[in-house]
Amino acid sequence: MSNQNLFELNQVAKRFTKGKETISIFQDLNMQIKEGDFLAIMGPSGSGKTTLLNLLGGVDQPTEGQITFDGQRIDNLSESQLAKWRANNIGFIFQFYNLMPMLNAARNVELPLLLTNLSRSERQKQVKVALELVGLSDRADHMPSEMSGGQQQRVAIARAVVSDPKFLLCDEPTGDLDRQTADEILQTLQLLNEEFGKTIVMVTHDPSAAKFAKQTVHLNKGEFVTAEELPA
Amino acid sequence: MKDLYLVYKNLTRKKMRLFLTTFAIFIAFLIFGAIMALRGALNSGVEMSADNRLVVVHKTNFTNPLPYSYVNKTQAIEGVKQVTHANWFGGYYQEPANQVVTFAVEPESYLAVYPELVIEPEQRKAWLNNQASILVGERIALANGWKVGDRIPLSSNIFSHKDGGQTWDFVIEGIFKGAEQKTDTSYLLFHYKYFKETQSWGGDSIGWLILTTEDASMNETVAKAIDNNFANSNAETDTSTEQAFNKAFIEQIGNIGLIIFGVVFMAFFTILIVVGNTMVLAIRERTAEIAVLKTLGFASIRIFKMVLIESCLLAFLGGLLGLGGAYLLIQGASENLARFLPNLVLDQNILLQALGYMLLLGLITGIAPAISALKLNIITAFNRG
Numbered sequence: 122m123s124n125q126n127l128f129e130l131n132q133v134a135k136r137f138t139k140g141k142e143t144i145s146i147f148q149d150l151n152m153q154i155k156e157g158d159f160l161a162i163m164g165p166s167g168s169g170k171t172t173l174l175n176l177l178g179g180v181d182q183p184t185e186g187q188i189t190f191d192g193q194r195i196d197n198l199s200e201s202q203l204a205k206w207r208a209n210n211i212g213f214i215f216q217f218y219n220l221m222p223m224l225n226a227a228r229n230v231e232l233p234l235l236l237t238n239l240s241r242s243e244r245q246k247q248v249k250v251a252l253e254l255v256g257l258s259d260r261a262d263h264m265p266s267e268m269s270g271g272q273q274q275r276v277a278i279a280r281a282v283v284s285d286p287k288f289l290l291c292d293e294p295t296g297d298l299d300r301q302t303a304d305e306i307l308q309t310l311q312l313l314n315e316e317f318g319k320t321i322v323m324v325t326h327d328p329s330a331a332k333f334a335k336q337t338v339h340l341n342k343g344e345f346v347t348a349e350e351l352p353a
Numbered sequence: 354m355k356d357l358y359l360v361y362k363n364l365t366r367k368k369m370r371l372f373l374t375t376f377a378i379f380i381a382f383l384i385f386g387a388i389m390a391l392r393g394a395l396n397s398g399v400e401m402s403a404d405n406r407l408v409v410v411h412k413t414n415f416t417n418p419l420p421y422s423y424v425n426k427t428q429a430i431e432g433v434k435q436v437t438h439a440n441w442f443g444g445y446y447q448e449p450a451n452q453v454v455t456f457a458v459e460p461e462s463y464l465a466v467y468p469e470l471v472i473e474p475e476q477r478k479a480w481l482n483n484q485a486s487i488l489v490g491e492r493i494a495l496a497n498g499w500k501v502g503d504r505i506p507l508s509s510n511i512f513s514h515k516d517g518g519q520t521w522d523f524v525i526e527g528i529f530k531g532a533e534q535k536t537d538t539s540y541l542l543f544h545y546k547y548f549k550e551t552q553s554w555g556g557d558s559i560g561w562l563i564l565t566t567e568d569a570s571m572n573e574t575v576a577k578a579i580d581n582n583f584a585n586s587n588a589e590t591d592t593s594t595e596q597a598f599n600k601a602f603i604e605q606i607g608n609i610g611l612i613i614f615g616v617v618f619m620a621f622f623t624i625l626i627v628v629g630n631t632m633v634l635a636i637r638e639r640t641a642e643i644a645v646l647k648t649l650g651f652a653s654i655r656i657f658k659m660v661l662i663e664s665c666l667l668a669f670l671g672g673l674l675g676l677g678g679a680y681l682l683i684q685g686a687s688e689n690l691a692r693f694l695p696n697l698v699l700d701q702n703i704l705l706q707a708l709g710y711m712l713l714l715g716l717i718t719g720i721a722p723a724i725s726a727l728k729l730n731i732i733t734a735f736n737r738g
Contacts, residue, residue, distance in 0.1 A: 180648055180731045201652050208650025219645045221359075223366040228358070235355045236650050280649075 126189075127288060127320050128154035128177060133186035133196075135172055135343075146172045147343040150186070156287070159314040159321045161334035168340040170324045171292065177322060178211055178290045179203045191287070208236040212281030212319075216293035218273040220265040226252065226276045227261040233284040251279035255309060271302035278309055282319070289313065291323040295330050307333040356655065360663045363639070371667075374631045378671025378714070379678065381624040382707060385617055386679025389703045392613050395603050397535050397696035402596035404569035405434070406466065407576055409562035410598075412589035416441075418558035419588050424459075430578050432571040433564050437462035440545060440560040443511035446497065453493060454540035455507060456560075457548035460488075466563050469532040476501060476527030484547040487523035490538035491530045501525055507541070513553040521551065535696050563595070621710070629718040632664050636722035643726050644734035657727040664719025665712060672711035676704065 130152040137144045146169045154160060154177075164170050175181035176188060179195055180203075188196040195206060212233075220229045227248050234244040252258045255275040265273055274294060281289055291310065295303035311333050313319040323334060331337045339346050365371055409427065411417035421438075428436045437459055444455035460481050464470060472480070472488070480488045487507070489499055499505060508520045523543060531538045549557070566575045576592035583590045593601070603609060636643070643656055680699050687697040 175732055178648070201654070204647065204650050204652045206650075207648065213648050215645075219641065221362075221642055221645075223362040224359075228362075232646070233649050235359075 125156050126153045127156040127158075127191055128152070129187075129189040130176070131187045131189075133176065133183045133188060135169075135176065135181075136184045145343065147183075150343065150345075152345070154320065154322065156320055157314070157318055159311070159333075159335040160323070161331035161337040162322065162324045162340060163326065163328070163331055163337055164340035167342075169343045170340055173340065174290055174292055174322070174324050177288075178213060179207050208233060208284070210286050210288055212284070212286040212289045214274070214277050214281050214289060214291040214294045216296040218265070218270070218277045218297075220273055220276055220280075222265055225262050225264050226257060226268070226279075229265070229276055230279045230283050232280060237284065247283055248279075251283040252276075254282065255279045269302075270298050271305060274298065274302075274306050275309065278306070278313075282313060282317075287320060289319050289321045291321060291325075293325055294323060295325070295327060300329075303327070303330060356659050357662070360659050360666065363635075363659075364663050364666055367635075370631065370635070374628055374667060375671040375674065377624055377627045378668060379675040381620040382672045382675025382711070383678040383682070384620045384675075385707060385710065386676050386699055386703060387682055388613050388616055389706065390679065390683045390697055390699050391694070392609060393700060393703065394694040394697040395609055397537065401469070401533070401535055401537065402594070402599055403469075403565070404594075404596075405566045405572065406595040407564050407566060407572060407579075407592055408595050408598040409564065409579055409590050409592045411561075412580075412591045415561065415591075417588070418560060419562065419590070421557045421559055423562060423583065423588070423590070424559065426582065427562055427564060427579055430575060430582060432566050432568075432575040432578070434567050435462060435465050436562055436564040437466045438545070438559040438562050439463070440548060440558075441511070442507075442543075442548070443509045444507045444541070445510060446505065446507060449508075449510060453497075453507065455487075456540065456542055457545045458542050459545050460542070463542065463563075466565055469536045470529045470538075471532055472527050472529045479526040483524065483526055484544045485523060486526035486543070488527045488529055488542040489525050490540050491528055492537075492539040493541065494525075494528050496539075499525055499528075501528060512548075515551050515553050534698075535700075537696065621714070624714065625717060628664070628667065628714065629721065632660075632667075632718050632722045633725075636660060636726055640729065640734050643729050644731045647729065647731050653727045653729075657723045660723035660726050661716065661719040664722070665715030668711045668715035668718065672707060672714070676707050 130150055133150040133152075134148050135146040135150075137146065150173075162170050162173065172181065176183055179198070183196050186196065187194055190206075190210065195203065198206060220226075221232070224232075227245075230248045230251050231244050234247060237244075239247070248261075249258065252261055255278050257272060257275050257279065260268060260272060260276075263272075265276070268276070274297075278294075289310070294310070295306050298306060307330055310321055310323070314321050314335070321334070323330070325331055409419070409423070411419055418440075419438075424436055424438055427433060440457040442455040442457055445452045464472070464477070476488075480486050487505070494500070503525045504522060505525060506520050506522050510519070513519050514521060521543075529538060529542075530536075545559070564575075566572055572594055576594075579592045580590050646656060647653065676699070683697055683699050687694070690697055
């Protein structure tokens with residue numbers, strides 16, 4: 122893990138307006154994520170985990186404060202600039218895989234590469250490498266409906282890493298899987314972190330999953346707390 | 354181009370829905386193609402009318418004859434360039450059911466007034482020199498397998514031959530073609546003089562006059578002058594442009610334009626609702642997938658375009674199949690209806706119009722779901738899912 126910060130959140134606030142009521146999720150949140158880190162974020166429902174993940178992934182903007190990624194501010198980017206930034210820098214892994222049901226595994230993995238200038242043959246090469254990395258090169262032609270949950274999540278991981286982003290965001294990546302499959306997925310994430318230097322932030326409810334991360338932080342009511350400070 | 358595969362997979366993901374929607378569009382464009390071809394056939398006489406050609410008929414009813422003396426009297430009116438005349442023969446070939454449109458005409462002046470009838474010089478000469486000959490239109494010659502030199506018996510369901518019976522024997526001396534594809538070549542012409550000499554009754558009368566004016570701008574003045582000239586006579590006239598005459602003739606059936614507008618409007622209105630509803634549902638079902646694409650970095654405008662391309666592809670798929678169906682239908686019908694609707698064709702104008710409507714259909718039915726995809730907020734979409 123390098124000492125350089127990949128992400129920096131400074132005095133970040135996030136508020137939502139619901140009718141006449143304003144709901145504050147974060148107030149003056151500060152956070153640094155080092156390059157090469159594998160960070161697990163835990164916390165009860167409503168603690169702000171998903172909102173934080175959305176802010177880190179550039180799918181949501183803070184109400185106040187600054188978010189810097191690799192020295193570049195992303196909190197002031199337009200929607201289209203953010204889309205481009207996400208395509209270039211972030212790999213997303215969702216709880217329910219979110220594969221396109223009408224595309225086979227290879228075509229699903231290829232999706233982020235459609236946003237690049239690579240030729241079809243170059244894209245196919247990268248897809249092959251990504252599927253080999255997750256051990257699914259023999260399932261390239263399979264449709265999502267023909268694969269198990271674990272296999273689908275591995276396709277989703279291949280999709281997340283195919284364009285070689287620096288940063289992977291995982292939202293409950295093992296929440297829909299049995300223990301053994303979950304461990305296999307987490308080992309793959311560990312491999313991506315340790316061998317390929319990917320910086321990973323993973324939101325999870327599962328303490329066993331959090332053990333695969335290099336460090337774990339706890340969120341409660343929009344603030345970082347120690348594990349002991351969490352409500353029972 | 355890279356997104357086309359994605360659009361294609363989205364379009365074909367629900368085969369039954371694709372089939373039913375395509376079928377609905379197919380029906381709409383089949384109706385459109387067939388009806389527009391029918392309109393074109395009915396209007397071809399109007400479209401092909403010359404600007405400076407007038408038709409003079411009996412004021413009481415156009416089937417009433419006019420005195421032959423009107424030919425010279427009309428020729429003398431200022432602004433008239435060339436006058437000719439025609440008589441309806443009421444002809445049929447072999448059987449009464451096999452009607453052939455046949456006119457008795459003054460050959461030279463008729464060809465001068467209708468320069469769009471194209472004839473080989475030798476055939477023209479032969480027809481002019483042989484009174485008992487007939488000039489046949491290319492389309493009807495093809496339909497009956499006639500060629501130059503053939504002898505054909507033509508019967509009339511109106512007139513009788515002096516020698517008894519109702520059949521005249523003609524030799525085909527020429528076959529005329531049209532200067533344009535839509536020029537009517539589905540009729541026959543023979544000498545008025547021969548007709549007058551061989552018929553048992555009918556006297557020295559003609560069916561109607563056709564004339565050209567020196568310039569189209571003189572049409573109204575010339576028409577008034579002709580009608581005024583024959584006012585208060587036993588055979589008062591009604592003169593109109595050829596275009597107005599043909600239009601009035603067709604509109605005896607009814608207001609063709611309104612009927613066609615009604616049918617096409619209903620077909621397209623129904624299709625708009627069916628396809629529009631299908632597209633809205635299809636995109637709503639894909640809310641989470643669109644959110645995923647946006648999360649991966651697909652720009653909103655790119656997804657907007659993909660939805661529009663999908664709806665346009667759907668419209669073109671059904672539309673082109675429908676036009677193909679209309680083409681086959683028209684091909685089949687035109688052979689059987691050649692005598693009544695000689696210009697029943699799916700022409701380039703109809704094709705271009707149909708392509709325009711396909712594009713419009715695609716854009717209209719795709720715009721609402723495309724905008725909803727454009728505006729879709731990733732967080733809201735995932736929360737909904």
